[in-house]
Amino acid sequence: MASRLESLCQNLQTVLGGRIAGINTAVGEVTIEVAAEHYIEVARILRDHPDLRFEQLIDLTGVDYSAWGDGAWKGLRFAAVCHLLSLSRNVRLRLRAFAPDDGFPVLPSLVQLWNSANWYEREAFDLYGILFEGHPDLRRILTDYGFVGHPFRKDFPISGHVEMRYDPEQRRVVYQPVTIEPREVTPRIIREENYGDAEHG
């Protein structure tokens, strides 16, 4: 297993070289980071190069890094993270590309390379508002018809903005502002390193 990852890293270095912005191996998984302008080119090489041959796009997701580490994040906000699988070489790879503009995140679409990207990109667009350039049918997928906003962004409240109820006078379902109070039972905490170790009190 370890040797397979090493040879994968070497292949990635030799084939992709300067196009990779970052490569790291952690918990037995290889992650490469590419700039948005190299994204589609790198994806094509990953799929077609005989030493790599990632036939399957297993997963593609948006990530909003704005709240990472309680404000410790300094980089770009939105990223698309792909999980690729090579059946012939039996390895996985994570490919991450950050959208260059935080206000209007755009990335090229991978639909032409892996057709499975179609719905994944629709989902990332729906939930994070990342626009995938070249996508044939970039509609919302999981949220309601006529939904406003991108619910998985970190600045979108968990309770949402509107709620739905049946209005007996108008005899139809209406939207109204949410009436529930946001409530956090367990606060989110990040402890310093060595917290709870005996010798650190």
Place this chain on the structure above:
Amino acid sequence: MAEIRNYTINFGPQHPAAHGVLRLVLELDGEVIVRADPHIGLLHRATEKLAETRTWLQTVPYLDRLDYVSMMCNEHAYVMAVEKLLGVQVPIRAQYIRVMMDEVTRILNHLLNIGTHALDIGAMTMVLYTFREREDLMDVYEAVSGARLHAAYYRPGGVYRDLPDRMPQYEVNKFKNAETVRRLNESRQGSLLDFLEDFTNRFPAYVDEYETLLTDNRIWKQRTVGIGVVSPERALALGFTGPMLRGSGVEWDLRKKQPYEVYDRMEFDVPVGVNGDCYDRYLVRIEEMRQANHIVRQCIDWLRNDSAKGAGPVITDNHKVAPPPREKMKASMEELIHHFKLFTEGMHVPPGEAYAAIEHPKGEFGVYAISDGGNKPYRIKLRSPGFPHLAATDEMAKGHMIADATAIIGTIDLVLGDTDR
């Protein structure tokens, strides 16, 4: 000549064959499907967003509610991702229990799939037979975890508790007389493993029964052979996994290729289809049930061995991850603090990201977890197998008759709780 226009109909969201709340917009030319556009999200509960506001442990029960016919498999991928980030070792006995319960779940899932698929396309009897066997396995679930459906049995670091020594018994009531109760309780006299072993002895004959009903059934074959054909190349490009991919003839099973837990010690075969149609996928699922039954048997043999090999803890002794046993808590202040911190603040997972995938009955179920070191996940992405399968409906249904849409939805083993998350 009269102008002929395509006709658009709504299949669902309240259609008995839509397996939940799927709205399929079908554009028809006569009875031929020109375009199928699935509208999903009617069961979207934002599990991934909810997970961001819950501690790592509190998220486990939400996973049951994704694919509500293979509950423990969902939990499995999640706890594996958390364990990967934490670097926790799972005791060997817990690994065997997980594999056994995964395979029980696989049988449960395939039974439901085959039963309802046959029901959808006209074979009423199947579902009655398969639900009979599901009932026994549901009892296994209940005996193990206390719940028939939403088990929350797997925990980061192991499983919640060891397998029970006795099975719950039926009692006489106004619906069941003493004779019925005696017959029902016959296999429930011993431990859970005895009950499950008895089931595995009976099960191959049941599968034969299903095969007599369907495999050579003329109507079943007319409805499934040559329907929804996917070539291996297309299956890969469309992101198919599990029986959908194997039905197309690609030999790929994570249990063999990237073994997790103790699957590398198990002996089983991976069935592969040839034509990539609904019928082949049905055959693959039938054979997978037989193989799952075989794996359950191997696990029972190992777990039953009460000597040094089979016995041992079922959850890690790292009390920052798993709670200490009750007895110790009563005597030791430190353990009490561990328990209190674990259930109020929750465990802290080191910063990083991990992707853990398992061979879910429906395909590859993956959990991509990002942690920033907090007591709650920063981001959880659930890779549900049904999502890319459903996305391919358009390609699979195009050119088929409208009645085949039901066969295609049935064969992709759709559970909307899983697709919509």
